Amino acid sequence: MTSRKANCPDCDRDNLSRRDFIKSTAAAGVAVASTGLVTGLPAVAKEGQQAKPETLVQQLYSTLTDEQKKLCAFPYDHELRSAVNNNWHITKTQLGRDFTKEQQDLVLQIFKGLHSPEWADKVVAQVEHDGKFDRTSPALFGEPGSGKFEFVLTGRHVTRRCDGDSVAGAAFGGPIFYGHAAQGFNETAEHPGNIYWYQAKRANELFQALDGKQRQVALLSKSRGEQGTKTVKLSGKTTDLAGIPVSDFSADQKELADKVLEDLLAPFREIDRAESMKLIRKNGLDNLHFSYYKDQNIGDDNVWDVWQVEGPSMVWFFRGKPHVHTWVHIRESA
Numbered sequence: 001m002t003s004r005k006a007n008c009p010d011c012d013r014d015n016l017s018r019r020d021f022i023k024s025t026a027a028a029g030v031a032v033a034s035t036g037l038v039t040g041l042p043a044v045a046k047e048g049q050q051a052k053p054e055t056l057v058q059q060l061y062s063t064l065t066d067e068q069k070k071l072c073a074f075p076y077d078h079e080l081r082s083a084v085n086n087n088w089h090i091t092k093t094q095l096g097r098d099f100t101k102e103q104q105d106l107v108l109q110i111f112k113g114l115h116s117p118e119w120a121d122k123v124v125a126q127v128e129h130d131g132k133f134d135r136t137s138p139a140l141f142g143e144p145g146s147g148k149f150e151f152v153l154t155g156r157h158v159t160r161r162c163d164g165d166s167v168a169g170a171a172f173g174g175p176i177f178y179g180h181a182a183q184g185f186n187e188t189a190e191h192p193g194n195i196y197w198y199q200a201k202r203a204n205e206l207f208q209a210l211d212g213k214q215r216q217v218a219l220l221s222k223s224r225g226e227q228g229t230k231t232v233k234l235s236g237k238t239t240d241l242a243g244i245p246v247s248d249f250s251a252d253q254k255e256l257a258d259k260v261l262e263d264l265l266a267p268f269r270e271i272d273r274a275e276s277m278k279l280i281r282k283n284g285l286d287n288l289h290f291s292y293y294k295d296q297n298i299g300d301d302n303v304w305d306v307w308q309v310e311g312p313s314m315v316w317f318f319r320g321k322p323h324v325h326t327w328v329h330i331r332e333s334a
Contacts, residue, residue, distance in 0.1 A: 053113035053269075054164040057151040058144035060106040071098065076142030076166075081150055084175040085228045086325050089137035090154040096134025107138055111153055114160050119267040122195050126180050131156030142166070150174075157181070157325075169332030171276040172268070175232040181323035189299030196324045202263045203307050203318070206256040207292055210244070218244040223293035223306045224317065231327045232315045236334030238284070241310050243291025257290065260309065264316055276330050283312045283332075296321040 051059075064073065072091045074080060080090055095104055111127075112120040127133050136155035142148045148166035150173055152159065157180060163173030182193035191197035210218060220242060224231070235241065246257050261280070265273040280288070288311045292304040298321050305320030313334045317327040 050113065051109070053110045053151075053162045054144070056106050056110045056113065057140070057149065057162050057164070060103060060110070060151070061140055061144045061149075063100070063103055063106070064140075068093075068098065072138055073140045076148045076150070078141055080139065081141045081152065082174055083229050084159045084177050084232060084327070084329075085154075086177055086179060086226065086327075087131070087156045088154055088159075090139045090152055091137045093137050094134065095136050095138060096132075099138075104134065107136075107153065108133065110151060110162055111160060114162060114269055114272070115267055116269055116273075123178075123267060126195055127155065127158050130179070130181055131158070169279070171279055171330035172272055172328065175229065175327070175329040177325070177327055178267070179323065179325040184323075186322040187298070187320075187324075189301050189303065189305075191320065191324070194324055196267075196326060197320070199260075199263045199326075200303075200305065200307065200318060200320050200324075202256075202260050203290070203292075203309075204303050206253065206260055206290065207304060207307075209253050209256050214244055214248065217248075218290055219292050219294060219304075221293070222295045223319065224308070226319065226325065226327070231317060232329035234313050234315060234329060234331060234334035235310070236312050238287045238312050241289040242308065243289040243310070245286065246288045246290070247286035254285075257285075257288070260290075264309070279330050279332050280311065280314055283314065287311050288314070298322075 061073075071093050083090070093099070095107055099107070108124070112124060115123050124133060127136065133155075136153055136158060139152045139154075141150045141152070144151075144164070148163075150161055150163040150166055152161050157178065159175070159177040161167075161173035161176060163170075167173045178196065180194045180196050181187065182191065182195070187194060191200075207215065207218065224242070239245075246254060249257060261277070265276055268276075288309055291308050291310070293306040293308075294304075296306045296319070297303075298305050307318050307320075309316040313331045315327065315329045319325040319327075
């Protein structure tokens with residue numbers, strides 16, 4: 001079959017070498033240790049710089065009225081904090097209805113700050129297209145500036161978190177979700193306009209590099225499906241996971257696996273990319289398993305729309321039919 005080259009339609013990810021990626025994530029790891037994120041307290045932005053999302057979360061909290069707090073503020077250990085879904089509202093609030101213009105702008109800037117500069121506007125446009133940004137629902141757990149806290153924004157095709165490193169050993173502050181229905185609910189095999197489809201192209205490039213025996217191990221009949229928060233349940237296992245382990249890859253195949261991870265992490269801010277890679281490496285890159293699923297293949301073209309990367313403490317489940325849903329959970333331990 002003809003290979004579909006894996007690159008973002010708006011930015012050439014192939015120009016970022018593996019060495020550059022490793023250097024950039026390592027540098028970001030140093031940055032984590034040198035900012036207020038370590039203590040969970042927001043760092044103060046220098047003049048002329050964009051304030052960090054953690055700083056903006058504290059500002060947002062300070063503007064909430066008592067009535068607003070009743071609707072969207074919870075104790076840090078509330079069970080809602082660890083939930084995730086593909087189309088849900090963590091509270092009954094709507095951003096455009098229950099919050100002031102100033103507060104709406106703060107939420108927008110928090111959200112944009114959780115993404116890389118190259119991706120921030122595209123992701124905002126995706127949320128606006130799929131469910132309207134002003135219909136998203138925010139929640140705050142704990143009190144920013146006085147201890148552990150977490151901000152969570154939810155809606156259709158969006159769950160994002162900002163925790164100031166309060167959630168120990170968890171990338172992104174816990175499970176997140178992203179998706180896109182670019183040109184209707186049922187996308188065609190090429191997924192035209194879908195901002196995340198480039199990630200599946202890269203994963204399929206890896207599949208095409210596998211030999212016949214490896215493909216038999218990697219290609220499974222039925223995917224795990226979606227079950228809300230259970231979709232990102234971590235197994236803690238290094239063996240007996242679905243698909244083929246990276247330990248069975250050649251050096252060239254491992255290079256392609258690295259590129260899949262690069263593309264998966266590309267939309268997010270540098271600090272979160274670095275933390276994700278730190279936790280993935282701690283559990284062993286060779287312990288990651290790649291699996292592809294035959295049961296949801298749009299167009300019967302053997303370009304697998306549904307696939308997954310899973311490790312002992314990681315799930316990155318990409319469901320591309322009927323449109324893109326992506327479930328992410330990375331931790332230090334299950």
